[in-house]
Amino acid sequence: MGIEDSALVGIDIGGTKIAAVLVDEAGAICARGAVAAPASSGGDAMVDAAAGLVTRLAVGASVRAVGVGAAGVVDHRTGEIRAASELFHDWAGYPLGDRLSARLEAPVRVENDVNAFLLGELAWGAAQGADVLGVMLGTGVGGAVALDGVLRHGPHGAAGEIGHTPGYSDIRCTCGQVGHLETVASGTSIARRYAQRTGSSADAAQVAEYARAGDPDAAAVFDDAGRALTLACATVSGIVEVGTAVIGGGVARSWDLLEPAIARTLRTDAPISGVPLRIVPGSLGGDAVALGAASAARSHLQTPVL
Numbered sequence: 001m002g003i004e005d006s007a008l009v010g011i012d013i014g015g016t017k018i019a020a021v022l023v024d025e026a027g028a029i030c031a032r033g034a035v036a037a038p039a040s041s042g043g044d045a046m047v048d049a050a051a052g053l054v055t056r057l058a059v060g061a062s063v064r065a066v067g068v069g070a071a072g073v074v075d076h077r078t079g080e081i082r083a084a085s086e087l088f089h090d091w092a093g094y095p096l097g098d099r100l101s102a103r104l105e106a107p108v109r110v111e112n113d114v115n116a117f118l119l120g121e122l123a124w125g126a127a128q129g130a131d132v133l134g135v136m137l138g139t140g141v142g143g144a145v146a147l148d149g150v151l152r153h154g155p156h157g158a159a160g161e162i163g164h165t166p167g168y169s170d171i172r173c174t175c176g177q178v179g180h181l182e183t184v185a186s187g188t189s190i191a192r193r194y195a196q197r198t199g200s201s202a203d204a205a206q207v208a209e210y211a212r213a214g215d216p217d218a219a220a221v222f223d224d225a226g227r228a229l230t231l232a233c234a235t236v237s238g239i240v241e242v243g244t245a246v247i248g249g250g251v252a253r254s255w256d257l258l259e260p261a262i263a264r265t266l267r268t269d270a271p272i273s274g275v276p277l278r279i280v281p282g283s284l285g286g287d288a289v290a291l292g293a294a295s296a297a298r299s300h301l302q303t304p305v306l
């Protein structure tokens with residue numbers, strides 16, 4: 001497929017990598033690329049890297065609108081980063097949307113990366129229906145929620161943040177509180193819990209391989225993650241009746257290990273008898289955040305004020 005005359009751009013800005021896609025109106029990817037993220041060099045360096053990547057991808061096409069899915073807490077109205085992890089230098093308070101818009105001479109819409117993931121799966125992926133929960137199981141656990149087909153931000157941008165809700169363990173979370181979903185279902189926690197059980201250090205992908213090879217401790221750690229994830233999804237569904245929860249992030253690649261616990265827990269702890277809840281893996285893989293950012297850019301052109 002050739003590059004459209006006027007393309008939408010989606011950018012996924014993380015702590016180690018910046019990825020971008022050019023898409024047409026139907027979400028078909030015309031070009032994609034990635035560069036290392038200079039997160040320790042500050043916001044201007046990040047914008048330089050992202051703008052350079054987009055300029056290379058967009059040769060021969062005019063950029064109609066740009067969306068960004070960015071790590072950290074984002075003010076989607078202003079495009080400013082409100083808070084970020086210590087991986088990022090000069091990122092909290094950085095006017096990402098304005099700076100990128102000036103560089104690319106196109107409107108820029110900035111969303112939190114998990115919100116972008118859900119927008120991507122809603123527009124072009126596995127999320128069916130208008131009421132959907134998105135959960136990303138990565139280094140941490142992020143969440144996002146769409147109701148009546150509209151992504152909900154909440155007054156502080158924290159709507160859907162299921163990862164930091166309590167009751168799943170007695171382990172201290174990265175945020176300082178105790179027992180959050182993230183302490184059981186993130187990739188980091190899967191590795192840590194396996195190490196606690198066995199004394200062996202392995203990352204989540206290795207733990208998954210051990211589980212597939214018959215290691216009962218590795219299987220138990222994934223089982224716990226799947227059960228906790230399902231309880232969290234069922235809780236949300238019991239409150240706002242989401243019909244689908246779509247799961248992404250690195251841990252979701254081990255769907256075969258999560259699925260038995262998900263199915264079992266949906267039988268024993270369904271939200272309300274008779275109300276269906278589907279928990280499914282995302283279908284856009286590593287492109288979900290960038291595609292969702294492009295979808296956000298497209299929506300913003302149509303309805304600039306939310």
Ligand SMILES: [Zn+2]
Nearest residue numbers: 164173175180
């Ligand atoms: Zn927490």
